[in-house]
Amino acid sequence: MDSSSQLIQYIPVLILLLAAVGFAAGVLTLSMLLGKFGKRSKAKDAAYECGKDPIGDGGSRFSVKFHLVAMLFILFDIEVVFLYPWAVVYKGMLADHMTRNLIFTSMISFLVILFAGYLYALKKKAFDWKG
Numbered sequence: 651m652d653s654s655s656q657l658i659q660y661i662p663v664l665i666l667l668l669a670a671v672g673f674a675a676g677v678l679t680l681s682m683l684l685g686k687f688g689k690r691s692k693a694k695d696a697a698y699e700c701g702k703d704p705i706g707d708g709g710s711r712f713s714v715k716f717h718l719v720a721m722l723f724i725l726f727d728i729e730v731v732f733l734y735p736w737a738v739v740y741k742g743m744l745a746d747h748m749t750r751n752l753i754f755t756s757m758i759s760f761l762v763i764l765f766a767g768y769l770y771a772l773k774k775k776a777f778d779w780k781g
Contacts, residue, residue: 715776715778718776719776719777722771722776722777725767726764726768729760729761729764732760733757736753736757739753740753740754740757
């Protein structure tokens with residue numbers, strides 16, 4: 651198989667990319683052209699939120715504790731991503747005694763470190779963002 655036949659396989663992807671870019675550009679251009687001819691008023695240009703008049707600043711700030719809890723959730727949630735491949739590999743390596751013990755020990759040490767971090771976060775009250 652030569653390189654020119656491999657490049658031919660990407661032609662449908664290029665066509666799809668050109669169609670997507672063309673559609674997006676066309677819709678934006680049409681919106682700009684039709685928008686210039688529409689009637690505008692102060693009421694139409696005002697912000698609208700669920701039928702209520704906007705009061706106050708729209709960009710309220712969150713507490714740093716909220717973001718800390720979010721990052722900790724991601725940290726402890728991602729560990730599940732490492733547990734699934736480990737379980738699959740461990741199941742396949744049960745026949746070899748040395749490999750079985752090595753992979754089991756490494757995962758237990760990973761979980762111990764993760765659990766120690768979890769206990770530290772609990773002790774520091776990192777999961778309580780109201781306080």
